[in-house]
Amino acid sequence: MASEPDIETAAADLRLRLARQLEEDGRLRSPQWRAAVEAVPRHVFVPRFYRQSDAPGVTTWEPVTPETVDQDEWLRLVYTDETWMTQFDRHDIDWTDPKPISNAAPTSSSTLPSLVVRMLEDLDVHDGMNVLEIGTGTGYSTALxxxxxxxxxxxxxxxxxxxARRAREALAAAGYSPYLLVGDGRVGHPDGAPYDRLIATCGFRNIPPSWLEQVRPGGVILTTLRGWMRSLGLVKLIAAGDSASGWFSEDDPSFMIARQQDAPESLGMVPGPADGTKRKAAYGPETFTDSGPAFMAQLAAPDARFFSMAVDGSPLSTFVLDSVTDSFAVLTAADSGWEVRQGGPRRLWDVIESAIATWEEHGAPSTAAFGVTVSRDGQVVWLGNPSGPQWRLPS
Ligand SMILES: C[S@@+](CC[C@H](N)C(=O)[O-])C[C@H]1O[C@@H](n2cnc3c(N)ncnc32)[C@H](O)[C@@H]1O
Structure with a gap:
């Protein structure tokens, strides 16, 4: 096993390489953030983690520590541009005897460095600014x-x-002492306001009103918005007192949803084979896998979830269930194309098809054509400009 000074020398070298790679990829754009990547020891923040195994079948995660792989490999992996998982299903890991983990949802991680630095660059910070970060995680982005x-x-x-406790220890070990709080980031921290910048590294279903109160007018809020079906992507809003507005970015990076906004455990009532009103469907289940239509479906049906299942030996159907309004849509293959059965107060497939049709009429643009306005009247995502077609974010 290499000695402590050897590890530090090797880690410093790996950081230089990582910074060079992130610069070549266009993620690191400024000398100040490059200096931060070169200085912050990621191995202090992710001393042990889980990576997804290549084995076919059910998704399995395997532990990575200097003991489970060897020390050089562990350090090399720490400094690769990957997201490393550090917690599943809200349970702390017993690192005395770590085992592979299956059938579990990651609930904390160290986000891949390219996304972290890209967001930090987008945040547009200047010397002397106050920043509020939501989602400390391992503390790596906090240290940057x-x-x-x-x-x-x-x-x-x-x-x-x-x-939070582990992040606090790692930050102290690396020589940093930010103000750390345990709590729900939706509440923010009014005592530290006003903030010039707010950055969230977990996804939210909407913009928490307290953020508008705590970020100064002209300040920036950078967060991912997401729903129960998928991420909507990264938005950069300019705060303006009790309102804020801004645009989505070109791609749609995804973060784990804020804990308090996770989907309810129950999917709601699953409709029987004869329930609902039937009609021909203009789109099939590919709606949920093609990125543009899936984005529109998430906007149009913010409280819905979907899954595919074969009932009583019949062919596979795709169920779209909204447990908030108790509405459903069921897609099944028909002679030519797809058929949908809908029921409940919200015609889910009607609103999804209408949103996709609007998107197609506007030339099937990327997420960068969409923006968000937050005001006293509510929160909307719009297409093209604030007076364009709109979809409400859940309140
Ligand atoms: C993707 S991880 C953060 C990555 C971190 N910034 C890093 O660089 O290591 C998301 C974190 O957000 C935390 N989180 C979830 N909901 C939250 C909330 N409402 N307020 C604050 N943190 C939250 C999770 O526990 C998790 O640790």
Missing amino acids: LCHRLDSGRVTSIETDEGV
Whole structure:
């Protein structure tokens, strides 16, 4: 096993390589953030983690520590541009004897560095600014912020006590001392306001009103919005007192949903084979896998979820269920194309098809053509401009 100084030398070298790669990929664009990536020891923040196994079948995660792989391989992996999982199903991992994990949902991680630095670059920070971060996680992104701005300018909120404790220890070990809180990031931290910038590294279904109160007018809110079916992507909003507006980015990066906004456990009532009103469908289940239509479906049916299942030996059907309004749509293959049965107060497939048709009429644009306005009247996603076609975010 290599000695402590050897590890530090090797890690410093790997950081230089990572920074060079992120710069070549266009993610790192400024010398200040490059200096931060070169300085912050990611191995202090992810000393042990899980990676997805290549084995076919059910998704399985395998532990990575200096003992489970060897030390050089562990360090090399730490500094690759990957997201490493550090918690599943909200349970802390027993690292005395780590086992592979299956059938579990990741609930904390160290996000891949290219996404972290791309967001930090987009945040457009300047010396002397105060930043509020939501979703401390391992503390790696918090440390980058501390390196760039000084610890006294950084407040970070983590909802999970154990995760927050480990981040606090790692930050201290790396020499950083930001203001760390355990709590729900939707509440923010009014005592530290006003903030010049707010960055969230978990996804939200809407913009929490307290963020508008705590980010100064002209300040930036950078967060991913997401629903129960998929991520909508990254939005950069300019705060303006009790309102804010801005645009989605070109791609649609995804973060785990904020814990308090996770989908309810129950899917609601699953309709029987004769329930609902039948009609021919203009689109089939590919709606949920093609990125443009899937984005529109998430906007149009914000409380819905979908799954495919064969009932009583019949061919596979795709169920779209909205447990909030108790509405459903069921897609089944028909002679030519697809057929849908709908029921409940909300005609889910009607609103999804109408949203996709609107998107197609506008030339099937990428997410960069969409924006968000948050005001006292509610929160809407619009297409093209704030007076264009609109879809409400759930309140
Ligand atoms: C993707 S991880 C954060 C990655 C982190 N920034 C890093 O670089 O390591 C998302 C974190 O958000 C936390 N989280 C979820 N909901 C939250 C909430 N409402 N407020 C604050 N943190 C939350 C999760 O516990 C998780 O640790």
